Amino acid sequence: MKIELTTEEKIYEAAKEIFYRKGLDGARMQEIADLAGINKALLHYYFRTKEKLFGAIVKRVAEVFFPVLFSTWNMDIPFEAKIYTFTDKYIDFLIKHPFIPNFVINLIHQNPDKVKSLLNFDKLPISAQLEEQIRVEIEAGNIIDVDWRQIIISIISLSVFPFIGSPMLKIIFKLDDEEFLKIMEERKLIIPKMVMAWLKP
Template sequence: MKPSCKMAKSKDTTEEKILNAAKEVFMKYGLYGSRMHDIADTAGINKALLHYYFRSKEKLFDTVFSGALHKYLQQMDAFLDSSLPIRQRLNNYVDNVFSFLEEYPQMPVFIIKEVSINPELFRDRVDVLKKDKGISIIQVLEKEIELGTIRKMDTALFLINLHSLCSYPFLAAPIFKHVLKANHKNWEEYSPAKIKQSVKQFIERTLLS
C-alpha cells in the first residue's frame, strides 16, 4: 500500500498480459487443444505479438508449463515451520494446499494431462526443481514415527490419500455439484471450507485413532 510499491506499473506489460492469457487458455485446453488466436484474443492483442515475444507456440507453452510445474511442486513440498508440532504443521500444510487450489483449481489436472501426453516435460524438469528443496514431508513423517509422536503407517500412502482428498474435489467439482444436487435433498452448497475440515479430520484419525 506504500507509494513505493510498484505493482500497478509492472502488472500490465504486454509480456505479462500474454503470459496470463496463455496460462488461462493452455490450462483449459492443453497444448494441442489451444489456439494462438484464442490466446491473442484473451490477451487483447494481435496474434503476431505472440511470436514477437515468444518464438513459437511450443516456446510459449514451455514457459507457461515450467512456471506452473514449479509453483505446483513448490507448494506440494512446502512443509515449513519446523519448530511447530507435527499436527500443527500438517494443518498448516493443508491450509496452504487449499489456498493454492482455490487460486488454481485446474492446476493438478493441467500438469497431469500434459505430462501424460508428453512425459519428458516432467522428466526433464523435476530433477532441476528438486535441488533447492529442503527436507520432504515424507521424511518428516518417518522421523515422527520413529519418535513415536504419531502412529506407525505407510507414509507414502498417507501422502497419496492426503493429496487425493485435497485435489480431487476441486477438479471434479462440476460433476459432484450435479450429482449431489440431484441425490441429496438437503445439500446446501459445495463448500471448500467444509471439505478442508474433513481432510483435517482424516489426518487426525490417521495419525492416531
C-alpha cells in the same frame, strides 16, 4: 480501476487462461491473440512458436505450484501441525488457482520425462524429512504403523482431487460455485481430522 498491462503480460494472461482449459493441442493461437486483444503475428513476435509460449506458461506454473505442494513437508514442525498447515495453505492456493492441478496432471501424463527433468527430484528430495518424521512417530507409538507414502498420497488426494473433479462434483451434488467453495473451506479442517483419527493408535 484497472492497471494497464504490458503486451507481454497480456499474452501471458490470455495464454494461461486458454492453455489451462484446453491444453497445448486444444488451444488456438488465434484464440489466445483474441483474448489478449492483439493479433496472431504479434504473438509470434514475442514467443516465436506455440511450443515456446506453452513452455513459458509451464515454467511459470511450475514455479508456483510445486513449491506450494512440497514446501510444507520438510518444515521443522510437529507432525500433526504439519498436516493442518499443509491442508490450510494448499487448499487456499487451490481456491485461488483451481485449474492448475488438472493442467499439471495432463502435463505429466503427456510428458512424464520432461517434467521429471524439469523438477530435478533427484537433487531435491521432496519428502526425506517427512519420511523420517513419520518413522519416528511410529516408533514412539504416536501413530499406527502404516506405509508413510500412503499417508502423503491420502492427504494430497483429499486436498487436490475435489478441484480436479469439481465439474463432476458440481453436477452430482447440484452445487453452485459458492456452495462448492464453502465445502472446500470446510475441508481445511476435515482432512487433518480424518487423517489423525486414522493414524491415532
